[in-house]
Structure formats: C-alpha cells, structure tokens
Amino acid sequence: MRADARARSAHRRLLAGLLLAACFAAGAQTAPLVGKKAPEFTRKDFSGARIDLAGFRGKVVLLDFWATWCASCQVEMPTFVQWQRDYGPRGLQVIGISMDDDPALARRLAAKLRLNYPVAMGDEKLGELYGGVLGLPLTYLIGRDGKLRARFQGEADLKTIEKQLTVLLAEP
C-alpha cells in the first residue's frame, strides 16, 4: 500500500516535470546549461554599484546579453524596461550585460534608453561561462532557485518570454 502511494507520488512528480519541460520547450531553445545552476559572477554596473548574481537568489532574473551594434537587442530593451517596472514588485530583476568592445558606446545607449535595471560590461570569460555568447541577442531566465530555466537566442518572440517569465514568477 505504502509502495503504491510512493509510486503514485513519483508518477505525479514526473508528469509535473514533463508538463513544465513541454511548456518551456515551446519557445526557448534547449542548451546544455538550462536546468543547471546559473554560473555566478560579480561585476560593477554603470553606476558603480556591485552586481552579485548570488545576491538575487529568491528573485526571477532575466539576464540579457546585448550590444549597441545589435539591432534586435535594441528592439527588445524597451520591453525589458517595461517588464522591470511591471513585474519588479513581483520579484523580477532584469540584468543587462553589454558585449560591446567599447564601454563608452554601451553607457551612452543605456542612458539614452533610460534603462531602469543594472547594466555591466561583459567579456569573453563571462560569455564562456554562459555557454558562449556567439550571437545576440541572448537572454536567459533564471528561476528563484538560482537555476537557469530558459535560453532564448536571436530574435525571440517577446510574448513567449513574457509567458515563461510569469510562470517562473508564480513559483514559490
């Protein structure tokens, strides 16, 4: 009897896992890192404040790799500003990582777009930590548990990202 209950519970957990995986597979690309703990990093943002990814544990993090030469990135960024405003109170934290070669260009664009979230410069080491940033835009969603939950490479459908974001925000 106890064995039956255990089997039913395991079955339910498996079904829930499959359901969640199917939901995320609908829009996000799969990547070896997804499902694993997000690689930790610390950086100084453009205001001089320290960004420590570990410090955002308990929040849902949208990690956006962008650059000033990336037209698609600049289409997405105003929406990320809006999401930070709308979903910030529910636990969203957007973090921008510029992959520009020239920090001055990135600072200028961040000011022009009035980004309301921390932005720091990236480098090849950070890119490699995240599986290689070999094309932009690249967006990761990190769950409240600190695990990478989805990866979007290229021009992703913002509605799909938002849908997955709200699923993560609803998790305890």
Add this chain to the structure above:
Amino acid sequence: MKLSLVRIAGTIAILIVLSTTHTRIHAQFGWGAPPPESAASIPTAQLLQPEELNRLMHVQGANKPLVLQVGSHMLFAQSHIAGSEYAGAGSQPEGLNQLQAKVAPLSRKSFIVLYCGCCPWSRCPNVEPSFKLLHDLGFSNVKVLYIANNLGTDWVDKGYPVESGR
C-alpha cells in the same frame, strides 16, 4: 503630356514609399537609432555557404581564402573560424580603417572571405559596409559568408573548426 503625368505620379509614389519606410524603421527603434546597413543588399552571387567555406579552408594554394572577421572583437575572442583573422567591426569608422590597413598590402585579386555572425543575417550591421569598402578599394574576388542566425548556430554547432583568443 500623359507621359509627364505618369512620371510625376511615379516619382510621388516612390517618395511616399521611401518616407513610410523611414518612419517604420524609426518607429521600430523608438529612440531614433540609425537603421543598420542591410546585409541583404549584398549580391547573392557574392555569398558563400558555411559548408563551402569549410571545404575551402582545407584546400592549399591560391584557392584558399584569407578569412576576415569584421564584427565584434569580444565575440571573436570567444570563438572564431579556425584560421580567420580579426579585421575590425564594419559598422564603426575605426573598424573600417582597421580593415583597410589589413588589406592594404594585398593584391586586388586576392581571394577574401568576410564574415561576422553577430546577429541574424538581415540585422547584421557589419558585413555590408566591409564588403562595400573592399569593393570600392578595387578587390574583385571578395565573398561574404552567409550566416543565417549567428556564428554559434551556423558554424560552431555544426562542428566546423573553431579557435578562441584575440
């Protein structure tokens, strides 16, 4: 008379189309950023597919091209086509100066392949200005690697040879 009217109407129609296109581009980049140069304007005959470049990289002699990356140096440092060299970002004036200096000692008949892979093809701001510069300098054997999505998807993930470092 009729012909003149047709010509005037045609000119007005072209002006309207150009004006609405400009408005659409600026609406997309709300903050008024200049639209990127379009890689789509490069003639199809000048494009090279990844599998073809991979084959050419293994040949010896004059048929082996000089392969130049004309995009982000940071992306180049993470991963680039094995044997390729960095030549400056084509979307920046200083990048084009770097490319010009790089090709200055070469024969105008040199076989050169340009690539970037920063973004989806139609969004790449780097390859078109670089291609145009080489064309204007008189290089007659220049091809551009067609990268539909990005270098990761269209070259690295396919198992073609790569190197890292600046």
